[in-house]
Amino acid sequence: ILQELGIPPEMKTSFNAGMLVVDIDCWIKRDVLKNILQWLSIRTTRPIYRLGSQPPLLLSFVPEHTELVQTQQSHLYPPLLKYTVVGEEWDTQARNCVDKWNSRKVGIVHYTGKNKPWQVIIDNKYQQNLWEQYGPKSLLPLDRPIVHAEESREEKEARREKEQQAEIEKFGRVLTFKEKEEFRKTRAEEKEERQKQRELEREMRREEKEKLREEMRKEKERKEADKMAEREKLAEQKLREREEKERERNLFKERKGQEKEAERQLRIMMKEEKEMQKEAELFQRILTNSLQKVRVYTHFLSFPFPF
Incomplete structure (x- = not known):
């Protein structure tokens, strides 16, 4: 692109956009912005430079004492503008x-x-x-x-x-800018392809993990269901055992109650029998006493009275 502009190859002077003193009136008068915008427009169709704001400025200006070479393509680009180079100080x-x-x-x-x-x-x-x-x-x-x-x-x-030496060792020559761009593009595509492959592998591993996790979840649910059924079965068995023990306890209590009732009835009967026996003994004593009194009275009556 520099050859097409007519810039001599031995010209190495340039400037840095970070250290730039601009005459605003001259900038507006020469319509510098139009040239820069044209370079930006050209960049959209041709990869003439990399990076950002620095290349359009360098393509728009040349040092004031630069002798340009007339070329057939120079009219296709914006006209070059001159700038003053300050001293080393x-x-x-x-x-x-x-x-x-x-x-x-x-x-x-x-x-x-x-x-x-x-x-x-x-x-x-x-x-x-x-x-x-x-x-x-x-x-x-x-x-x-x-x-x-x-x-x-x-x-x-x-x-x-070092980069040029590496290019010579790898390709046998120094690559042009276009070849470097194609090489970078190829490497970027390969990198993107590798990235896609890694993403695909990660997605496959993720799906496998999800599938394994789902199987583990189902297995866990099945085990939980089995444990729940086993617990319900044990609970039913314990309930039956508890009911059986409760029935046995009730029967035992009922038998105990019957035995206690029989003992109570027996004690009542024995008590009544003792009372009847006491009453009989009392009646016997009363009867005996009465008979003795009658006998004494009869004996007394059998003696003659002195009247």
């Missing part, structure tokens, strides 16, 4: 600073990447010490997490060289 990254920071004449420090010292504590003494020296401590939260410093430009280049 305004373009120093915080990760590249040294201990004696004050000895360097730097006006702006750019903290690249997503880790900002006012949000996190960067595990890099140069970056963090610089911010702690000039940052407003009253605005810093005390519970900021500690994170590792992001890779520098040199580290990124070294990583890209």
Whole structure:
């Protein structure tokens, strides 16, 4: 895409959208927003870049002294706009600073990447010490997490060289952007397919577990029903035994009552017999006494009286 725009391949100057000074009047006058929106529209049909807001800006601007090459495709794209590149004293990254920071004449420090010292504590003494020296401590939260410093430009280049070397070892050459996109797409599809396969396997295992759980539940219900029937059977048996014992107890009580009643009747009869015997003895004594008195009286009458 850069060749079609006419940008020379040796041109490596660029800028970062995070450190950008804009002349608003010039921006509106040159209708920069229209160019950026055109690039966004092109991106919907062609995978000309990745990431987010940075590529449309880089495709819309070139350094002011860049000599463009006329191409047949350049008219198909939005016109390139010129921008001014500031000096190195305004373009120093915080990760590249040294201990004696004050000895360097730097006006702006750019903290690249997503880790900002006012949000996190960067595990890099140069970056963090610089911010702690000039940052407003009253605005810093005390519970900021500690994170590792992001890779520098040199580290990124070294990583890209390793990636290119790995591509050469694997494919025999360095892949183009389109090939990389296709390779990433293929890997994403394979990953998605593996994910679907894992989801299917998990679903099958889930169904098997559900089936096994259902069988276990039914078996448990059957055992519970058997236990309930056994308990009911035992309860009925105990009830019958209790009723039998109750009948035996009632019969025993009835027999005891009959025996007690017979004993009571016997005692009453014996008592009556004793009373009758006493009465007979009393009558006998009275009769005996009466006979004795009659005998004495008769004997007394048998003597002559002296009249």
